[in-house]
Each structure stands twice: as C-alpha cells, then as structure tokens.
Amino acid sequence: MLEIKNIDVYYGDLQALWDVSVNIAKGEIVTLIGSNGAGKSTLLKTISGLLKPRKGSILFEEVELDKLPAYKTVELGIAMVPEGRKIFTEMSVHENLELGAFTREARKEKNKTAEWVYEIFPILKERTRQKAGTLSGGEQQMLAIGRGLMSLPKLLIIDEMSLGLAPVIVQEIAAILKKINKTKGTSIFLVEQNVQMVLALADRGYIIENGRIVREGKTDALLNSESVRNAYLGI
C-alpha cells in the first residue's frame, strides 16, 4: 500500500536520509525504531509531503506521493499524528476533531466519525468544549490520534506516541490502536524510541540509524537479535 523506494532527503544542503526503503501492506502494523536524531521524523515529514525526496520515490496505492502537494496526502488516506502532536491548542477539543475531517470525503461522515472517536476515547467526550491546550499530555495524544482518525485514514502514522506519557496510558492507547487495526483494517505505522511498547504491537519493524535503514524483519526476530537488544532495550 505504501512503498518508499530508495529515497534521499535533505534539509537544504544537509543530507538526513540515505537510500531509505520502507513498505507497508494493507492491514499491517509496522514500526520504525531509532534513537534521537536518527531521521525518523524526517521520513514522516517526507511521507506527508512537507519535505520532498531528492532521489527515489514514494508510492501510495500506486499514486506518486512525492509529486503531490503536501495537503493532498490526507485526501489519499494517510493520517499523520506528528511529532509534538501539533494539536490546535487555542481551539476546543471538538473543533480539533472537526479539523481532522477537513477533506471532502471525511466532511460527509464528520458527525458519525466523531461519535465513534468519542466512543474510543470517552475522556475526549468529557472534554469536548474544553480548549485543547488545557488537556493533559495523555489526553492530547488521544486527541491527536482521534483527530487523525477523523479523516477516515487507510494508513495511520504516529510519531513517538509514547513520548512523555506514563506507561499505563501508553498501554491503554496501544490496546485501542490494536483494536482499530483489527476491526477497521487500518494500517498503522508506529515510529518510536520506546521499543518495548511497539514490539508488542507491530508485525514487522525497521531500524534506522544515522539516516539509513540498518535492519528490518519480523518483530520477534528483531527482538531476539543481539544488537537490537543491546542498543534499544538495554538488556
């Protein structure tokens, strides 16, 4: 469904990604693991079109993503929960969700989808009129994910979901993601430093170091590999 083929990405003259290839199939949960500064967020920005690859290509359901302006990515069915969440802090929780359903198709289903999101994250329903900036970290993350779901995505991408959240809340959200993946068939791409959490959730994973993919495989295999255990689990 998503095929990233051999992309090089630069910030001006500074190269941040080298020959990166990643595939995600329909219905899969895939993870990308890497330490701080490895290039994870850069890859996600390139998928969403905020950065353009200088070499290589990105296909989403046969459409060349890298040839489209960034705002079209959502229309095609990719929802991004970006680094830092980027919720609209000055708007209410409900307004944030509505913005998630900005695309033409999603607009039609807006109310129904919102009901569903409130069902998944009941705390958001309690906070519906509250300014998003006043939510706790965990609630903001739920809002960011809920907002992503509002666009009725085929692929949901989440950048460092667990960052700054208590383990209990991370587990709660992880369980919800698993359920969405099961019931709706939504593919999920989880980008993390926190390996524990994703390896339990994902089917496959990639490991990125210094802008290059250094390893890929089934999560069990990655978990059992000596180098991964050393580098990311500290065992």
Added chain:
Amino acid sequence: MFIQVLSYGIMIGAIYGLVGSGLALMFGVMKYLNIAHGTFIMLGGYASYWLFTLWGLDPFKSIPLVLLIMFTMGIVVYKIVFSPLVKVFHVGERIQNSMLITFGLLLIIDNTVTWLWTSDVRSITTSYTGSTFRLYSVNLPYNSLIGFGLALLALLCLHLIINNTYYGKSIRATTQDWEGATLMGINVDYTYLISSGVTFALSGVAGIVIATSYSITPSGGLEWLLKAMIVLVLAGEGKTKGILAAGLFLGVVEAVGVSLVGSAYREVFGLLAFILVLLFRPQGLFTER
C-alpha cells in the same frame, strides 16, 4: 458635551477596528506585516472617489464594485509580490522580509498615485455630506453614522466567516500552525491567497469610509497604518471582537484626550496607550491569556 466626545470616539474607534482588522488578518494568517496596508486603504478610497466623481456612483452604492476591485487586487498582489515569501518558513524572517517588500510597494504606489492624480487632498462630497442627525443633545453626522455602521458590519461579516465557514477554519488552523493545518488537508497557499483578497476587501471598505468621512491623499495611508498597528498591539493577535474592542478603546482615548488638551496632541494619546500596553500587558489588552 462628554457624550458628544464619547460618540465621536466610538464612531472613529469602529473605523480604527476596521483598519486594524485587515492588518491583523494578514499578520495572523501569513505572518506578513504589511507596511503598505494604509496605502491600499487609500487605493480603496481612490476607487470609490473616482467612481463617484467620474460616473456619479454614490460611494455607499458602489461598495460591491470597490470590494471586487480590491479583492482582485489582493489576489494579484499576492501572486506577484507576496507569494515568493511563502518559502521563508522562519516567522521572524518572514516578518522582516515582508516589511521590506511592502515598504517598497508603499513607495511605488505612493509615487504612482501622486503622478497620476497629484497629491491633492480629496474627499467624497455627496448631497448629504455635512448633514447631521440630532439625538438629544448629540450631533451625529450622517456620513460618520453610515461609516460606523459599515465598519461594524464588515467586522461582523469577518467574525461570522472566520467562525462559521470552512475557509474560516482553514484561517484559524493556519494561523496557529501552518504545518499542522497542512497535515489536516488544508491548502495553506490557497488560504493565504484568499486571505490576501479578504484583507484587501477590508481595506476597500475602510477606504470608502475614510474617503466619505475624512479625506484621502497618496501618502495619507501612513497615518492609518499607525492606527492599525496600535490596534494590532492592543488587541494582541486576537479575535475580531478583540480588534473591535481595541479600536473603540483607541478612538475613545484619543477623543477624550483631544477634548481635554487639544487636537494637536491627538496622536500622542494613542501612542501613549500603545507604550503603556506594551510595558504592562505585552500580550495585548483584549486577549484571554
């Protein structure tokens, strides 16, 4: 007497709000500080003036035409002058660059207008100019009353558009975080384009009101730019309501000041309020924070 002063303050205050709204919209959405804002207001005034002088069109009846002219001008100016700056992502740099560019634009327009139409002070004098409406002991000029109503109406429309339409949603989202807005599927470039058009249309309304109640000259825009900037600071990148409140506040402060010390000091009171607010409430008088 005090009521009379207050009513003048309120009537011009609404116009200050209107003048500030265009500057605030462009600054909020695009982070462009448009130094030529007042100059475009003058152009709106000239459009209304020439439609009246050459074709005898009543300035309040030609509003749709002036709006259309100014909206189109906003689109064209965006395409030619503003859009290259979109690639400057750093907010501080964008503000600085936009100030330089629009200052250049101001000089070009100012000189062109002087060359075309001389630097004469002009205003639109209709059959009802000068007639006043008496409410108890307060004299209210018709022109100012209509101008006041127009300013309020324009601000109301802006408020409704921003809060109730999908364009308004994209404006608010883009204002807060253009990257986040893009990720929602909002075409930020298009939002900028339309906002430029809307800003110019607001300048058009302001130009009409100013040409009928006050006067226009090629360089008269600077004075209004100053008011707009004071309003922007007082309102603190706020909502339309905050901008109207800031305009009214400035209008009343000026009017009361003038009635106490004389009109030579008009600008002083506004600037004093401006400095005091910057010192003690830099986030703006009418923000919620």
